[in-house]
Amino acid sequence: MTEIAIVGMGIAVPGASSPSEFWQLLNTGQPQFSEPSGNYRLDSFWSADPDAADRGYVRVSGFLRGLRLHPRLAAEIADGLFSRDDGEAVWLRHCLLQALDGVSTRDGDRSCCVIGGTGLTSQRLDEAIVTESAAYQISVRLQGEPTAADADKERLRSLLRGHFGHTGTQPAQLLPDQVVRAAIGGLLPGGCPVTVVDTACSSALYAIDLGARQLLAGDCEIACCGGISGATPRYNTAFAKLGGLSRRGRLGVFDREADGTLFSEAAAVVLLKTLERAVADDDTVLGVLAGFGASSDGRGRSVCAASPAGQSLCIERAQRAAGLAAGQVDWVVAHGTGTVAGDAAELAALAATAPSSGRLCASNKPVIGHTGWSVGAVSVIHALLALSHSQIPAHHGFSAPAPGSPIGTRVEVPTRSMPWIRRDGQPRTVGVSSFGFGGTNGHLIITEHLPRHPAPRRALPLDPAGLDPAVLVAWAAHLPGEPSRQDIERMLATGEWTCPRSFGRYEPPPFDEVRLPAGTVRSTDRSQLMALHLAAMMVAEYGELWAPLRDTTGVIAVPTGPVPLAVGNLLRCYADELDGLFTGEDDAKAVAAFLADTRAQTPPTSRDTLPGIMPNIMAARLANHYDLHGLTMLVDSGPASGETALDVAALYLATGELDMALVLAVNVAVPSGLAGLTGAEPGGLAEGAFLLALTRSSLARRHGWQAYTEIPRGWREPPGRDPAGPSFLAADPVVSLLTTLHRGSA
Numbered sequence: 021m022t023e024i025a026i027v028g029m030g031i032a033v034p035g036a037s038s039p040s041e042f043w044q045l046l047n048t049g050q051p052q053f054s055e056p057s058g059n060y061r062l063d064s065f066w067s068a069d070p071d072a073a074d075r076g077y078v079r080v081s082g083f084l085r086g087l088r089l090h091p092r093l094a095a096e097i098a099d100g101l102f103s104r105d106d107g108e109a110v111w112l113r114h115c116l117l118q119a120l121d122g123v124s125t126r127d128g129d130r131s132c133c134v135i136g137g138t139g140l141t142s143q144r145l146d147e148a149i150v151t152e153s154a155a156y157q158i159s160v161r162l163q164g165e166p167t168a169a170d171a172d173k174e175r176l177r178s179l180l181r182g183h184f185g186h187t188g189t190q191p192a193q194l195l196p197d198q199v200v201r202a203a204i205g206g207l208l209p210g211g212c213p214v215t216v217v218d219t220a221c222s223s224a225l226y227a228i229d230l231g232a233r234q235l236l237a238g239d240c241e242i243a244c245c246g247g248i249s250g251a252t253p254r255y256n257t258a259f260a261k262l263g264g265l266s267r268r269g270r271l272g273v274f275d276r277e278a279d280g281t282l283f284s285e286a287a288a289v290v291l292l293k294t295l296e297r298a299v300a301d302d303d304t305v306l307g308v309l310a311g312f313g314a315s316s317d318g319r320g321r322s323v324c325a326a327s328p329a330g331q332s333l334c335i336e337r338a339q340r341a342a343g344l345a346a347g348q349v350d351w352v353v354a355h356g357t358g359t360v361a362g363d364a365a366e367l368a369a370l371a372a373t374a375p376s377s378g379r380l381c382a383s384n385k386p387v388i389g390h391t392g393w394s395v396g397a398v399s400v401i402h403a404l405l406a407l408s409h410s411q412i413p414a415h416h417g418f419s420a421p422a423p424g425s426p427i428g429t430r431v432e433v434p435t436r437s438m439p440w441i442r443r444d445g446q447p448r449t450v451g452v453s454s455f456g457f458g459g460t461n462g463h464l465i466i467t468e469h470l471p472r473h474p475a476p477r478r479a480l481p482l483d484p485a486g487l488d489p490a491v492l493v494a495w496a497a498h499l500p501g502e503p504s505r506q507d508i509e510r511m512l513a514t515g516e517w518t519c520p521r522s523f524g525r526y527e528p529p530p531f532d533e534v535r536l537p538a539g540t541v542r543s544t545d546r547s548q549l550m551a552l553h554l555a556a557m558m559v560a561e562y563g564e565l566w567a568p569l570r571d572t573t574g575v576i577a578v579p580t581g582p583v584p585l586a587v588g589n590l591l592r593c594y595a596d597e598l599d600g601l602f603t604g605e606d607d608a609k610a611v612a613a614f615l616a617d618t619r620a621q622t623p624p625t626s627r628d629t630l631p632g633i634m635p636n637i638m639a640a641r642l643a644n645h646y647d648l649h650g651l652t653m654l655v656d657s658g659p660a661s662g663e664t665a666l667d668v669a670a671l672y673l674a675t676g677e678l679d680m681a682l683v684l685a686v687n688v689a690v691p692s693g694l695a696g697l698t699g700a701e702p703g704g705l706a707e708g709a710f711l712l713a714l715t716r717s718s719l720a721r722r723h724g725w726q727a728y729t730e731i732p733r734g735w736r737e738p739p740g741r742d743p744a745g746p747s748f749l750a751a752d753p754v755v756s757l758l759t760t761l762h763r764g765s766a
Contacts, residue, residue: 022235022236022294022295022296023294023295023296023308023309024232024235024236024292024293024294024295024308024309025292025293025294025295025298025299025303025305025306025307025308025309025469026290026291026292026305026306026307026308026309026400026404026466027123027291027292027293027298027301027303027304027305027306028118028119028120028121028122028123028289028290028291028303028306029118029119029288029289029290029291029306029400029401029404030090030114030115030116030117030118030119030246030288030289031115031118031286031287031288031289031397031398031401032084032087032111032114032115032286032287032288033045033052033082033084033284033286033288033388033391033398034052034053034082034083034084034085034284034285034286034388034389035050035052035387035388036388037086037087037088037089037114038088038118039118039401039404039405042401042402042405043405043409043413045387045388046384046387046402046405046413047413047414047437049386049387049414049416049417050387051270051271051386051387051416051417052082052284052387052388052389053080053081053082053269053270053282053284053389054080054081054082054083054085055079055080056081056083056251056253059083059143059251060143060252060253061597062079062253063596064253064594064596064597065253065254065256065257065593065596066078066079070260070261070263073592073624073625074257074592074593074595074624074625075257075260075593076253076256076257076258076259076260076261076265077260077265077267078256078260078265078266078267078269078282079269080269080282081251081256081282081283081284081285081389082251082282082283082284082285082286082388082389082391083251083284083285084111084285084286087111087114089110089114090113090114090117090118092117093110093113093114093117097110105185105186105189106202107142107143107144107250108137108142108144108199108203108248108250108287109199109200109202109203110203111248111285111286111287112135112199112200112203112204112246112248112287112289113202113203113204113207114287115246115287115288115289116203116204116207116208116244116289117207118289119244119289119290119291120207120291122303122304123242123291123301123303124301124302124303125242126241126301129209129240129241129242130209130212130239130240130241130242131208131209131212131240131241131242131243131244132212132213132215132231132234132239132240132242132243132244133200133204133208133212133213133214133215133243133244133245134215134217134227134228134230134231134234134243134244134245135200135214135215135216135217135224135227135244135245135246135247135248135289136216136217136218136219136222136223136224136225136226136227136246136247136248136249136393136394136396136397137196137199137200137216137217137218137223137247137248137249137393137394138196138216138218138220138223138249138393138634138635138636139194139195139196139582139635140255140586140633140634140635141249141250141251141252141255141283141392141393142194142196142199142250142252143250143251143252143253144186144189144194145191145194145195146252146254146590146594147184147186148184148186148189148191148194149191149582149587149590149694149697150180150184150590150591150594150597150598151177151180151181151184151186151191152177152191152693152694152696152697153587153591153691153692153693153694154176154180154591154598154611154614155173155174155176155177155180155693156173156692156693156694157614157617157618157692157693158172158176158602158607158610158611158614159172159173159176159610160692161610161613161614162606162607162610176602176607179601179602180601183597183601190696191694191696191697192696192697195658195697196216196656197214197216197656197657197658198658199248200214200216200248201214204244208242208244212244213657213664214657214658215227215230215655215656215657215664215668216655216656216657217230217653217654217655217656218393218579218635218636218653218654218655218656219456219458219460219462219636219651219652219653219654220393220456220457220458220460220634220636221355221357221390221392221393221395221396221454221455221456221457222396222454222455222456222460222461222462223247223393223394223396223454223456223636224245224246224247224288224393224394224395224396224397224398224400224454225312225396225397225399225400225452225454225462225463225464226314226396226460226462226651226653227245227246227247227396227397228245228246228290228292228309228312228396228397228400228464229312229314229462229464230245230668230671231243231244231245231292232245232292232309232312233671233672233675233677234671235292235293235294236294236675237671237674237675237733241293241294241297242291242292242293243291243292243293244289244291244292245289245290245291245292245397246287246288246289246290246394246397247286247287247288247391247392247393247394247395247396247397247398248286248287248393248394249283249284249285249286249287249391249392249393249394249395250285250392251283251284251285251389251392253593254589254590254593254594255283255630256283257593257625258589258625258629258630258633259281259283259630261625261626261627261629261630262324262627262630263280263627264280264281264359265280265281265282265283266278266279266280266281266282266358267279267280269282270282270386270417271357271358271385271386271389271390271417272358272386272417272418272419273354273356273357273358273363273383273385273386273415273417273418274354274356274363274367274383274415274418274421274422274425274427274433275358275417275418275419275420275421275422276419276420276421276422276423276425277419278358278359278360278363278422279358279360280358280359280360281357281358281359281362281385281389281390282358282389282390283389283390283391283392284388284389284390284391284392285391286388286391286392286394286395286398287394288391288394288397288398288400288401289397290306290397290400290401290404292309295308295469299471305469306404306407306408307403307404307407307466307467307468307469308447308466308467308468308469309464309465309466310341310342310343310344310449310465310466310467311337311338311339311340311341311342311343311344311464311465312337312338312341312462312463312464312465313333313334313335313336313337313338313339313340313341313461313462313463313464314334314337314460314461314462314574314650314651314677315330315331315333315334315337315461315649315650315651316330316459316460316461316574316575316640316643316644316648316649316650316651316652317329317330317331317459317461317643317644317649318330318459318570318643318644318647318648318649319644319645319646319647320459320644322631322644323458323459323631323637323640323641323644324457324458324459324630324631325361325459326361326362326365326366326455326459327365327459328365328366328368328369328372329369330459330461330649331365331366331369331453331455331461332368332369332372332373333461333649334453334461334462334463335369335370335373335451335453335463336373337463338451338463338464338465339373339465341465342465342467344449344465345375346373346374346375346379347375347376347377348446348449349449349450349451349465350380350440350443350448350449350450351379351380351381351382351412351440351450351451352370352379352380352381352382352450352451352452352453353381353382353383353384353399353400353402353403353450353451353452353453354366354370354381354382354383354453355383355395355399355453355454355455356381356382356383356385357383357385357390358385358386358390360422362455363422364422364425365455366453366455367425367426367427367431368426370426370430370431371426371429371430371431374430374431378429378430378431378432379430379431379432380412380431380432380433380434381415381431381432381433382412382413382414382415382433382434383415384398384399384402386415386416386417386418387416387417395454396452396454396462396464399452399453399454400452400464400466402452403450403452403466404466406440406450407440407448407450407466407468410439410440410441410448411437411438411439411440412434412437412438412439412440413434413437414434414435414436414437414438415433415434415435418433418435421433445473446473447467447468447469447470447473448467448468449465449466449467449468450465450466450467451463451464451465451466452464452465452466456636457630457631457634457636457637458631458634458636458637458639458640458644458652459640459643459644459652460636460640460651460652460653488674488716488717488718489670489716489717489730489731489732490669490670490673490674490681490714490715490716490717490730490731490732491714491715491716491717491720491727491728491729491730491731492712492713492714492727492728492729492730492731492757492761493565493713493714493715493720493725493726493727493728494558494561494562494565494712494713494725495558495710495711495712495713495728495758496554496555496557496558496561496710496711497554497557497708497709497710497711497758498550498553498554498557498708498709498710499519499706499707499708499709500519500520500521500522500523500524500706500707500708501519501520503518503519505561507519509762512755512758512759512761512762512763513759513762513763515745515759517706517745517746521705521706521707521746522689522706522707523546523689523707526546526549526550528541528549529549529552529553529556533552533553533556534549534552534553534645535645539626539628540628540632542623542628543585543623543626543628543629543632544585544628544631544632545583545584545585545586545632545633545638545688546583546584546585546688547580547583547638547686547688547709548632548637548638548641550686550688550709551577551638551639551641551642551684551686551709551711552641552642552645553709554684554686554709554710554711555642555645555646555682555711557711558711558713562713564646565680565713565723565725566646566648566680566682566713568723569679569680569715569719570646570647570648570649571649571650572649572650572677572678572679572680573648573649573650573678573679573680573681573682574643574648574650574651574652574653574672574677574678574680574681574682575639575640575642575643575648575650575652575653575681575682575684576639576652576653576654576655576665576668576669576672576681576682576683576684577635577636577638577639577652577653577654577655577665577683577684577685577686578654578655578656578661578662578664578665578683578684578685578686578750578751578754579635579654579656579661579750580635580638580686580687580688580749580750581687581688581690581697581698581749581750582690582691582694582697583633583688583691584688584689584691585622585632585633586633587691587694588618588621588622588691589622589625589629589633591615591618591622592618592619592622592624592625593625595615595618595619598611598615599611599612599615635654636652636653636654638654638684638686639652639653639654639684640652642682642684650677650678650679650680650681651672651677651678653668655668656750658750659749659750659752660737660753661685661750661753662685662737662750662751662752662753662754662755662756663735663736663737663753665683665685665754666683666712666714666731666735666753666754666757667733667734667735669681669683669714669731670714670731670732670733670735671733673714673715673716674716674733679715679716679719680713680714680715680719681713681714681715682711682712682713682714683711683712683714683754684709684710684711685709685710685711685748685750685751685754685755686708686709686710686751687705687706687707687708687709687748687749687750687751688707689705689707690705698749704746704747705746705747705748705749706746706747706748708746708748708751708755709751710748710751710754710755710758712754712757714731717730728761729757729760729761731757735757736753737752737753737756737757738756738760
């Protein structure tokens with residue numbers, strides 16, 4: 021049996037550039053919120069009226085002001101190898117350098133890098149998309165056709181890049197996987213696989229668990245795990261339309277005056293090794309991973325309504341994985357966002373899973389804000405610092421509980437720092453919760469390392485000898501023209517793709533397939549609607565295969581790139597930035613026409629917008645519709661994302677976290693002007709959606725399911741893709757798998 025140790029940590033949050041500064045901040049409790057001076061022009065995005073079109077009502081967020089960079093990174097910037105303007109890559113590299121300090125490495129070490137993140141909270145990527153889209157669309161309106169617009173496009177692009185201050189950055193370099201690759205360059209061994217995990221606000225916690233599983237599987241000797249997230253005007257606008265941001269400009273987590281959250285820029289990293297290796301290397305063991313629990317909320321009121329039952333499930337799973345009773349966990353670093361509904365759901369879950377003596381919990385968000393996709397790693401470092409200092413910091417900004425709250429009965433919030441005393445010689449133990457938008461829940465239990473005390477045991481893969489491999493038991497494809505199953509199999513077998521490359525205007529599926537009001541459908545990206553239709557196709561072909569495994573069926577999706585609805589919403593939010601920027605009469609008329617068309621084609625930002633455009637919701641929609649309670653996630657490794665999704669599915673099946681994994685790969689039309697983000701020629705791109713159902717071979721036999729083929733760990737796309745064939749981008753490896761399955765059968 022093998023244990024996983026945390027041997028390094030690094031952090032950058034508002035008001036703190038290192039773990040030691042973060043500890044001071046947790047104890048002083050000084051909130052770190054400010055207006056976005058220097059980040060973006062607030063007046064272009066703010067309105068006191070919560071109903072103002074495409075504007076948000078919040079004036080403050082948490083920003084990484086005055087970040088004191090790691091000395092090596094500061095030297096690299098001085099030498100011109102990096103720029104402070106590189107934003108997220110600089111934050112992440114700074115954290116990784118901190119985490120590596122004092123950690124031993126050996127020649128031949130293999131590593132993996134798993135980071136929670138998304139392009140949806142990157143201001144630099146947002147501005148690059150606005151620049152490329154606006155330059156293309158305005159130039160076409162000036163010249164009347166794309167081929168005549170190149171000179172104007174370059175002129176407009178130069179103007180917009182200068183306005184946003186990103187003159188030297190290529191947009192493709194700002195995609196999440198590329199940001200992470202830039203951050204780790206020269207610090208981790210060459211060839212280090214990079215995976216960006218998106219489960220919304222639980223992303224970093226899922227990233228830590230995925231890195232631990234790769235260590236347990238023997239894939240690497242060092243796992244770099246964590247998260248990165250920004251605070252952008254578009255995301256604030258969309259969240260404000262949900263009523264989820266604090267109008268007071270401060271967080272009162274679990275408090276009767278709580279009225280919403282505030283988002284912050286942040287990055288955080290932890291380094292993992294097996295405990296045996298860490299001890300042999302004489303590394304400082306900051307904590308030991310005892311158990312992780314993941315869950316999806318399944319069917320509920322909506323895909324974005326937090327569920328106490330779903331959150332309780334992941335806590336119970338973590339305790340079970342750790343072999344611990346509820347009373348053996350001393351306290352919990354809570355997710356604690358400060359939203360009324362979110363806090364109520366979490367307190368109900370904490371109360372339901374508490375021991376008879378009650379549950380102690382605290383949140384760091386009143387001080388540093390909601391650090392988004394990095395929050396799980398931030399809270400893990402919060403817990404590690406408390407272990408190191410033998411002290412549980414106070415939960416700040418709390419005055420009194422809301423009516424009906426379990427605080428004071430089943431739950432306790434420490435309003436003063438308190439000593440963390442070891443009980444009966446047992447290792448001190450802490451739980452960390454992260455609950456993502458879309459019902460993606462995670463709970464991680466960490467214990468201190470006592471050399472003379474048996475450490476908790478993390479289970480090795482169930483099938484290290486490969487005797488019970490992952491197998492494909494069902495698949496479905498949704499393509500333009502709605503070709504039949506027989507036609508799709510013929511195209512896969514012959515390589516002759518006779519269906520159209522694009523759906524054109526995508527017609528939403530019928531209500532029984534989506535179960536969404538018409539207004540919500542209009543504000544929901546077609547990738548999510550395609551996923552729901554695709555799942556209905558699979559059910560029509562095979563039935564609900566997952567019915568006997570509903571609690572342990574998960575969905576692993578791959579990204580689809582910048583989708584039209586999200587780009588249209590972004591352009592609506594940036595309209596005031598663009599309007600007035602162009603002084604020439606012809607330019608001004610072209611801009612006005614472009615913005616009028618954008619507003620006509622894209623619905624105003626509403627409470628349906630954020631769930632409608634968030635990439636991870638594509639997987640969460642299936643869990644919500646079919647009441648699935650295994651994990652859901654999106655994994656992004658760039659062009660290799662499909663391979664990563666298949667490998668991650670096989671890993672979760674091998675370790676028993678899942679009994680069925682639905683691998684979802686969707687590619688939608690690339691908006692005009694953004695082909696450079698894809699790395700593919702626009703004419704070669706194809707829209708389509710593919711869904712694979714994987715399970716273990718033994719389960720397929722037990723349930724009488726046909727096993728089409730094995731999916732071994734480390735499966736790689738066969739070389740030699742037909743250059744004349746369509747490209748589905750990140751879905752290409754999934755298409756290649758199906759092609760291999762059907763080749764020669766026509």
